Amino acid sequence: MTTLQIADELNKNGWYQKKDGSAIQAFQIHGRTRNYANIFDRDGSTVSLIGQSKTKVVARTTDKPKATKQLPKAASTHTKTSFDPISNADTTILILGTMPGDKSLELGEYYGHSRNRFWKIISTITSNELPLIYSDKKALLLKSKIGIWDVAHKANRKGSLDSAIEDEEPNDLDSFISNHKNLKVIGFNGTKSKSLFDKYFDRKSGIKYIALPSTSPANTGIDFENICKQWRLILTK
Incomplete structure (x- = not known):
């Protein structure tokens, strides 16, 4: 998946929320994954797990994990x-x-x-x-x-x-x-x-x-x- 696709999925499903309540951006995915070279393969804006083909990672699964309901976080005062x-x-x-x-x-x-x-x-x-x-x-x-x-x-x-x-x-x-x-x-x-x-x-x-x-x-x-x-x-x- 591209870093933009990953950010979109995280924002859409609510799997991670920033403290200030703002949306996750593609460049933040880029920054995080580059710190874990032992886990992720990176090719430009495309990120995949090591050992998995890009085709397998890019394909969308039909059974998505059920998103847990989260209370909205208040915007940070800092x-x-x-x-x-x-x-x-x-x-x-x-x-x-x-x-x-x-x-x-x-x-x-x-x-x-x-x-x-x-x-x-x-x-x-x-x-x-x-x-x-x-x-x-x-x-x-x-x-x-x-x-x-x-x-x-x-x-x-x-x-x-x-x-x-x-x-x-x-x-x-x-x-x-x-x-x-x-x-x-x-x-x-x-x-x-x-x-x-x-x-x-x-x-x-x-x-x-x-x-x-x-x-x-x-x-x-x-x-x-x-x-x-x-x-x-x-x-x-």
């Missing part, structure tokens, strides 16, 4: 949505986070928490003064040919910790990469960003991928000098 990317045609470096923290969402700004070290790191490694207002921060990124976005477009998350992210839906990073012809480096701001990217996307040849220590206030295990040393790797030619 559903959060990320911002649009900051980038332009000259962007050569893309920094990916997971999704904005609660303080950032409140302010409508990337890395808005006063103790998040992102903006101080960027100004330091690019040898610029630390901007004080958000418009100047965005201008610094574009001048430095750095873009920023998040892997998750939408997710359920109570609080701001990456470990609390559930039922995420990814941004369309494949299109972003295709539309930014000068992109050479993708840096992951923290381990969760990297794991979410690898869950939903394949890495492209010609792009250097770099795992970076998180700039989050929760990451207290690395001092400023050493975190800057690692973040300078994104500037490597």
